[in-house]
Amino acid sequence: MTRFPVLTVVAALLALWYIAVIPMNAQWEYDQANRAGRDLPFGEMVANTMAQERPVLPAPHQVVVELWNSTVVEEATGRRGLWRSGSLSNRSLIYHGLITLSATMLGFVIGTGGGILLAIGIVYNKAMDTSVMPWAIASQTIPIIALAPMIIVVLNSVGIAGLVPKAIIAAYLSFFPVVVGMVKGLRAPDAMQLDLMKTYSASGNDVFAKLRLPTSMPYLFASLKVGIAAALVGTIVGELPVQEGGLGVRLLSGSYYGQTIQIWAALFAAAILAAGLVGIVALIERRVLKRMGMAQ
Amino acid sequence: MSDVAVPPVVIEAQGLNLTFTTNDGPVHALKDINLSIHKGEFVSFIGPSGCGKTTFLRTIADLEQPTGGTLSVNGMSASEARKARAYGYVFQAAGLYPWRTIEGNVRLPLEIMGFSKADQAERAKRVLELVELSGFEKKFPWQLSGGMQQRASIARALAFDADILLMDEPFGALDEIVRDRLNEELLKLWARTQKTIGFVTHSIPEAVYLSTKIVVMSPRPGRITDIIDSPLPKERPLEIRDSPEFIAIAHRVREGLRAGYEEAGE
Amino acid sequence: MSDVAVPPVVIEAQGLNLTFTTNDGPVHALKDINLSIHKGEFVSFIGPSGCGKTTFLRTIADLEQPTGGTLSVNGMSASEARKARAYGYVFQAAGLYPWRTIEGNVRLPLEIMGFSKADQAERAKRVLELVELSGFEKKFPWQLSGGMQQRASIARALAFDADILLMDEPFGALDEIVRDRLNEELLKLWARTQKTIGFVTHSIPEAVYLSTKIVVMSPRPGRITDIIDSPLPKERPLEIRDSPEFIAIAHRVREGLRAGYEEAGE
Amino acid sequence: MLVAFVAELPRKGGLMGLIAPLIFGATILWAWECVVHALGVPRVILPAPSSIAARLATSTDTLWIDLVQTFGRGALSGYVIGCGSAFVFALVVDRYRFLRQGLLPVGNFLAALPIIGTAPIFVMWFGFDWPSKAAVVVAMVFFPMLVNTVQGLTATDSMQRDLMRTYSASWGQTLLRLRLPAAMPFVFNGLKICATLALIGAIVAEFFGSPTYGMGFRISTEVGRLQLDMVWAEIAVAALLGSAFYGVWALLERRVTFWHPSQRSR
Amino acid sequence: NDEVTLQLKWVTQAQFAGYYVALENGYYTEEGLDVTIRPGGPDIAPVQVLMGGGADVMVDWMPSALAAREQGAPVVNIAQPFVRSGMMLTCLAESGITSPEDFPGRTLGVWFFGNEYPFLSWMAHLGIPTEGGDDGVEVLRQGFNVDPLLQRQADCVSTMTYNEYWQVIDAGITPEQLVTFKYEDQGVATLEDGLYVLEDNLNDPAFVDRMARFVRASMRGWHWAEENPEEAAMIVLDNDETGAQTESHQIRMMGEVALLTQGSTGALDEEAYARTVATLLGGGSDPVITAEPTGAFTHVVTDAAMQ
Ligand SMILES: Nc1ncnc2c1ncn2[C@@H]1O[C@H](COP(=O)(O)OP(=O)(O)OP(=O)(O)O)[C@@H](O)[C@H]1O
Ligand SMILES: Nc1ncnc2c1ncn2[C@@H]1O[C@H](COP(=O)(O)OP(=O)(O)OP(=O)(O)O)[C@@H](O)[C@H]1O
Ligand SMILES: Cc1ncc(C[n+]2csc(CCO)c2C)c(N)n1
Ligand SMILES: [Mg+2]
Numbered sequence A: 001m002t003r004f005p006v007l008t009v010v011a012a013l014l015a016l017w018y019i020a021v022i023p024m025n026a027q028w029e030y031d032q033a034n035r036a037g038r039d040l041p042f043g044e045m046v047a048n049t050m051a052q053e054r055p056v057l058p059a060p061h062q063v064v065v066e067l068w069n070s071t072v073v074e075e076a077t078g079r080r081g082l083w084r085s086g087s088l089s090n091r092s093l094i095y096h097g098l099i100t101l102s103a104t105m106l107g108f109v110i111g112t113g114g115g116i117l118l119a120i121g122i123v124y125n126k127a128m129d130t131s132v133m134p135w136a137i138a139s140q141t142i143p144i145i146a147l148a149p150m151i152i153v154v155l156n157s158v159g160i161a162g163l164v165p166k167a168i169i170a171a172y173l174s175f176f177p178v179v180v181g182m183v184k185g186l187r188a189p190d191a192m193q194l195d196l197m198k199t200y201s202a203s204g205n206d207v208f209a210k211l212r213l214p215t216s217m218p219y220l221f222a223s224l225k226v227g228i229a230a231a232l233v234g235t236i237v238g239e240l241p242v243q244e245g246g247l248g249v250r251l252l253s254g255s256y257y258g259q260t261i262q263i264w265a266a267l268f269a270a271a272i273l274a275a276g277l278v279g280i281v282a283l284i285e286r287r288v289l290k291r292m293g294m295a296q
Numbered sequence B, C: 001m002s003d004v005a006v007p008p009v010v011i012e013a014q015g016l017n018l019t020f021t022t023n024d025g026p027v028h029a030l031k032d033i034n035l036s037i038h039k040g041e042f043v044s045f046i047g048p049s050g051c052g053k054t055t056f057l058r059t060i061a062d063l064e065q066p067t068g069g070t071l072s073v074n075g076m077s078a079s080e081a082r083k084a085r086a087y088g089y090v091f092q093a094a095g096l097y098p099w100r101t102i103e104g105n106v107r108l109p110l111e112i113m114g115f116s117k118a119d120q121a122e123r124a125k126r127v128l129e130l131v132e133l134s135g136f137e138k139k140f141p142w143q144l145s146g147g148m149q150q151r152a153s154i155a156r157a158l159a160f161d162a163d164i165l166l167m168d169e170p171f172g173a174l175d176e177i178v179r180d181r182l183n184e185e186l187l188k189l190w191a192r193t194q195k196t197i198g199f200v201t202h203s204i205p206e207a208v209y210l211s212t213k214i215v216v217m218s219p220r221p222g223r224i225t226d227i228i229d230s231p232l233p234k235e236r237p238l239e240i241r242d243s244p245e246f247i248a249i250a251h252r253v254r255e256g257l258r259a260g261y262e263e264a265g266e
Numbered sequence D: 001m002l003v004a005f006v007a008e009l010p011r012k013g014g015l016m017g018l019i020a021p022l023i024f025g026a027t028i029l030w031a032w033e034c035v036v037h038a039l040g041v042p043r044v045i046l047p048a049p050s051s052i053a054a055r056l057a058t059s060t061d062t063l064w065i066d067l068v069q070t071f072g073r074g075a076l077s078g079y080v081i082g083c084g085s086a087f088v089f090a091l092v093v094d095r096y097r098f099l100r101q102g103l104l105p106v107g108n109f110l111a112a113l114p115i116i117g118t119a120p121i122f123v124m125w126f127g128f129d130w131p132s133k134a135a136v137v138v139a140m141v142f143f144p145m146l147v148n149t150v151q152g153l154t155a156t157d158s159m160q161r162d163l164m165r166t167y168s169a170s171w172g173q174t175l176l177r178l179r180l181p182a183a184m185p186f187v188f189n190g191l192k193i194c195a196t197l198a199l200i201g202a203i204v205a206e207f208f209g210s211p212t213y214g215m216g217f218r219i220s221t222e223v224g225r226l227q228l229d230m231v232w233a234e235i236a237v238a239a240l241l242g243s244a245f246y247g248v249w250a251l252l253e254r255r256v257t258f259w260h261p262s263q264r265s266r
Numbered sequence E: 001n002d003e004v005t006l007q008l009k010w011v012t013q014a015q016f017a018g019y020y021v022a023l024e025n026g027y028y029t030e031e032g033l034d035v036t037i038r039p040g041g042p043d044i045a046p047v048q049v050l051m052g053g054g055a056d057v058m059v060d061w062m063p064s065a066l067a068a069r070e071q072g073a074p075v076v077n078i079a080q081p082f083v084r085s086g087m088m089l090t091c092l093a094e095s096g097i098t099s100p101e102d103f104p105g106r107t108l109g110v111w112f113f114g115n116e117y118p119f120l121s122w123m124a125h126l127g128i129p130t131e132g133g134d135d136g137v138e139v140l141r142q143g144f145n146v147d148p149l150l151q152r153q154a155d156c157v158s159t160m161t162y163n164e165y166w167q168v169i170d171a172g173i174t175p176e177q178l179v180t181f182k183y184e185d186q187g188v189a190t191l192e193d194g195l196y197v198l199e200d201n202l203n204d205p206a207f208v209d210r211m212a213r214f215v216r217a218s219m220r221g222w223h224w225a226e227e228n229p230e231e232a233a234m235i236v237l238d239n240d241e242t243g244a245q246t247e248s249h250q251i252r253m254m255g256e257v258a259l260l261t262q263g264s265t266g267a268l269d270e271e272a273y274a275r276t277v278a279t280l281l282g283g284g285s286d287p288v289i290t291a292e293p294t295g296a297f298t299h300v301v302t303d304a305a306m307q
C-alpha cells in the first residue's frame, strides 16, 4: 500500500468516483421507475446507475470502455476505420487527437517563438520593459473563448482557415508563460556573472549566447511545460466553433447530444494528450539540462 | 625600495572618489584615493569589511565609475584598458558558469577573445595544470569542492595572459593548509610572469607574505590609511612568516587596521 | 588537566559512525569517534574541509542520525536532549528569517519555548547588547552587513540560555579585527555562564585561543586524529597569542592537520 | 511546479512605470481606430474603439448587472472557495508525506486537464445559475493554487528547518513561524494566477447555459445579434476587472512579502 | 467552374441534407459550380461570415436575418427551401402544463444567439413578460441539448421537431410523458432555414446567375433527399467531419426535415413572409424589428432558377 502512493491515491479516487455515481444517477432511475409506475429495489438501482446511457456521472469503466471503443475498436471494425478504409476514422479519438495535436504543436511553436522574441525585447529594451508587461498580463484576462469565434470568422474572411486560426489562439495562450519565464531566465545571471563578461569586454552577442541563454534554460523549460498545456487548451477553444474535427469538437458534440460518456472520453483523451506533451517536454528538459550539467 | 630603473607605472589613481547613491542617502565608498602601482608589483589591499576594497578593485577594472578624481591604467582610461582586455579578474566567489565544464569555463574568455581552437585547448591544459586541476577538465563545477572551484576560477583568469591580475579575496573560502599552498603557487606564478597583481584579503599574514606593497584601508568613508612597501625578498619560503621582519610588518598592518576601526568609532 | 573534582560528562560519543548513502555510493563522514566533553568545556573542532566537523556537531544536536556507536547527552539520547531544549545552535551561515526584524529573530526561540512577553523583550535586549547590535532591533536582516547578521544569529542562540552551545564556524564571514573582538566576548560569556561549547573553526589561532580542548579531525573517512587539552589559563588576553605555549599548541595543531592531509593523499 | 513562476508584474518605478504602458495602450487603440476607419471594416465584424467607448458609457446598467452576476456571484465565490480549499488541502497534503507523493502527480495530471471541457458537465450538475459558474472556477483555480502552496510550504531551506528542530518546535509552531511566512511568495503567485483564471472561468461556463444575464451570456448573445460594440464593451470590462483583481493581489503581495528579494528594489 | 461558399447555420446534419446531396450527387458540378459548404457551430454568426466575405450565401432563420438587416447588415433572402417551421416548446407532462396559460411562473429553456426572436415574439403575443416573476416566465439560456429538461432544471425547453425532440425521446421519455407546443400551431411560426446573400452582390448579373444555378441545384438536392431519406442521411454522415452524428438519428431527422421542405420550389412564399414580419413586428414593447423591412427578399434568383 504505502509503497505506491500514486496508485493508492488513484485507487481511492476511483472508489470515490464509483460511490458518487450512485447518488448522482439515482434520481433518473427513480424517475423512470416512477413514470413506469413500478418499484425499484436498491440493488437494481445501483446496478442500473453504473450502466446508464446518458448518466449524469458515468462510471469509470464506462469511460474506459468508451475510450477503447472510440479508438481501437473503431479503427479496427468501424465502417471508416483504419482497417477497412486505410485511413483513420473520423469517429475515432485518434483521428481527432491528431487534429488537435497538429494545431497544438503549430500554436506552441508560434507562441514559444513569439514569447522568446518578446522576452528578448523586454530584457534588452527599456521602453518595452516598462510598457509591454502589464499588457501581456491584461491580455490574459481577456476571455479568449469569447473572442475565438470572431477571430476565426475574421481570419476565414481573409482566407485563412483550417489549422492556422486554431493555432493562433493556441499561440495566444502559450506565449504568456514563455514571456514571463524567459524574462526571468534571461535576467537570471547574477551581477558577478555579468561583470565577468564585462572584464572580458565581451560583445552583446557573446553575453547573450554564452551567458543569458544558458542561464535561462531551466526557466525556459518550466515555461514550455505550462505553455504546451496552455496551447492545448487554446486549440480546444479554437475548435469549439469550427466543426471540423478535433477533441474540442468531440467535447462539444458530446454535449449537443447529451452524450455524457462521450464528453468524458474526449476530456480524458485531452488530459492524456496534455500529460503526454508535458511529459515529452520534461524528458527533453532532463536531457538538455543533463548535457548542460545543470541536473544532478 | 627597488634600487635601479623604477619600472613604469601601470595603475595611477589621483584624488579618486566614489559615492554610491542609495535609498538611505549617499555612501562615500572611496575618498581621495592616491596610489601608484608599478609594473610587476604585487599589491595587497586590506581593511575591515565595507572599507571599499572591492569597490576600488572594481573601479580599476571599469566595473564601477568613479565620481571624482582620475584613474589611468597603462596610460589609458580604465574603460579603454578593459576594452583592450588588460585585466584578469578573480571574484570573491568562484562564479563558474554551472553549465560549462571546468575546461569550458577556462575556455570561456578565450572563445570570447577569439583564440583559435588549438590555442584554446593548449592554454586551458596549461593553466589547469598550473592550479593542479588536470584530470578534472570534464567535470562540472558542482562536482568539485569549493577550493577546487576557486582554483578553476583562478585558472580562468590566468588563461588569456592579461597583464594585470585583480583578485578579490580569492582564497577566502579555503582552509589554512590549502591556502598556504595556493599562496606559494601564486607567488611562483607572479615571479615567473612578472604580472602586476592587485589582491584583496582579510588575512594579515597572507597580505604580508604575498605583497611587495600593502595598502591598508579604513571605512566610512573608505580611504587609504597606510601604504607599506615590503622589504621582504622576492623569494619567500613559508618559513619567512616566523622572521622578525615579517612579524614587524604584520604588526604595523594590524596597528593600521585597529587605528582605522577606532577612528570610525565602531 | 583539571586537578580536583572533574565536572560531569555532558557529551559522550563512543565508537560513533555515520555513513551517508549518496548516488555515488556511501560517504563515510564519521568513523569511530570517541570523545567525552565535560560540563563547562570549550571544545574546538578543526580540520580540512569535508572532514565531518559539521556532521559531528549536527549529530550531537540530533540533526543527523548516527549509523553506529552511541552518543549520550546529559545522560539522555541526543533526541531527548533536543526535546529538552538543551542546545543553542549557531549555523555556518546566519540563516535569519528575512520576514522578521532582528529583534523578532532573536525572540523566535523565546516565543516557541513559551517565554512571557516581558521576559522576551528583556532577554532580546540583553543579548543584542551583548553582540553590540543595540539600535538595530527594528531593522530587517537584509538591511545589515554579513557580520552583523552573524552576530544577530549568535544572539538568537544565546537568548534562551541553553546549557550547550554548538557553533559552526560562526565567525567565518568576519574580518580579523571584529573576529578578535567577538572571540574575546565569547570567552567572557563562556567564563560567566559556564556553558559547554562546541565550536567549529578553520582558523588555528582561533581554535587555540578559545578552547580548553582542541579536536583535530581528518577526512575520508572523517575521524579524530588528535585531541589536545589546552594548558592555557581561563583568563586569556589577546596577547596570549604571542606566548610560547600558544605557539606550541598551534604548532601541534598545524602538524596534526598536515598529517591528516598527507595521509588522505590530497 | 509549472505554473509557479507565472505572473510577475514588473516592479515599476513611480509615475514613469504607469505612463509608459498607458502610452503603449493608447497607441494600440489609436491604431485600431485608424485601421477600422481606413479599411472600412464592417461594424458587425470589428467595431471602432470609439463606438465601444460610447457603448460602455450608455450601457452601464446592463454591464453592471452582468458584472455582479459573473464576477460577484460566479467568479468571486468560486475564487474564494477554490483558493481557500486548495490552501487548506495543501496544509493537509503537506502534513502527510504519503499524500504529497500520491496526490501531487495526480494533481498535476488533473491540472493539465482542459477545464473548459468540464464546463458543460458542471452546468449539467449544478444548474444554470451562478453555482455552476463557481464550480467551474473552483475547478480552474484549485490545482494552480494547491501546487503553488505545496511548493511554497517546501520553500524553506534545510538550515531554517534545522533551526526549528534545535528548538524542538512543534509542527504547528514550525508552520506558523517558518513555513507559512516562507510560503507567502508562492501563495501570492498562486493567488495572482488564479485571479486571471477566475473571471475567464466564470465567463466560459456561461457559454454552456445561463440565466439571461451575465458577461458570458451577454457576449455570446450579442454576437448573435451583431451588437459587436456591446460584445467588446463586455470584453473591455472583463479585461479591466481581471487586471484590477490581479493588481489588488500584486499590491497585497508587495505589502506581505516585502522581505522577499523579488520585492526589494532591483 | 464558378466558386460558391455556403455558410450553414449549424453543424453538419440532415437539417442541411439538400446541400450535401447536391454536392455529392454532382448537381452543383453539373451547373458549373464549385461549392464549398462551411458548417456552422455555436457562436458562429453566419451574417458575420457573410459580411466578412467568408461566404457568398448563408442559411439563416428569417427573424435573425431581418434583425441583422435592421442592424445595418444588408442581407436579402433569395430562396426559401423550408416552408414550415420546425420549432416547438417541449414540456414534461408531469409539470402540469397543458396550455400556454400555464406558462407564468415556469422556467423555460430558450436558445439565444439570434434564435430567441421567435420565442420572444410568441411571449409578446401572449402578453407574458420574460423577466421572471409570478406572472412572467423565467428564461434560461439553454445550451445545445435537452439536459435542462431531463435534469428538470426547466419545465420546458426549446426543441426542433427534427432534432432535440428526439433526443428527449431517446433519453427514455415517452411521447405521452411530454406536452409539445409547435410554433406553427400557435400561429407564431416564422420562416426558418432560408438562403441569404448580401444586397450589393445582387446588382451583379453574374452573381445572380451563379446563385440561380446554386439554388436550382440545391433544390434538386432537396427533392432527391426527400425521396431518398436514408441515402441522404448517409451522405450527410459522410460529410460530417466531427464523426459525432449517428446513422439512426440522421435518418430520422431527414424524415422530419422532409416534412418541412415538402412542396417548396425554392421561391419565397410572400404570404409566409408577411406572416413572419407581422409576428416579429408585433412584439409588444420590445419588438424584434421596429419597422416593416423593405427589399429584404427578392425573387430574381428563384425566377432565374426556375426558367
Ligand atoms: N552597488 C552598491 N551600491 C551602494 N553601496 C555600495 C555598493 N557596493 C558597495 N557599496 C557600499 O560601499 C562600501 C564599500 O563596499 P565594498 O564592497 O567595496 O567593501 P569591501 O571592503 O570589499 O568589504 P568586504 O570586505 O566586506 O568585501 C560599503 O559600505 C558598501 O555598503
Ligand atoms: N547530507 C549529506 N549527504 C551526503 N553526504 C554528505 C551530507 N552532508 C555531508 N556529507 C559529506 O560528509 C562529509 C563531511 O561533511 P561535513 O559537512 O561534515 O564537513 P565539514 O568538516 O563541516 O566541512 P567544511 O569545513 O567544508 O564545512 C563530506 O564529504 C560531505 O560531502
Ligand atoms: C449558438 C446557437 N444556439 C442555438 C441555435 C439554435 N438552433 C438552430 S438550428 C439548431 C439545431 C437544431 O437541431 C439549433 C440548436 C443555433 N443555431 N445556434
Ligand atoms: Mg569585498
Ligand SMILES: [Mg+2]
Pocket (backbone or CB within 6 Å): C053, C054, C055, C092, C168
Ligand atoms: Mg562545515
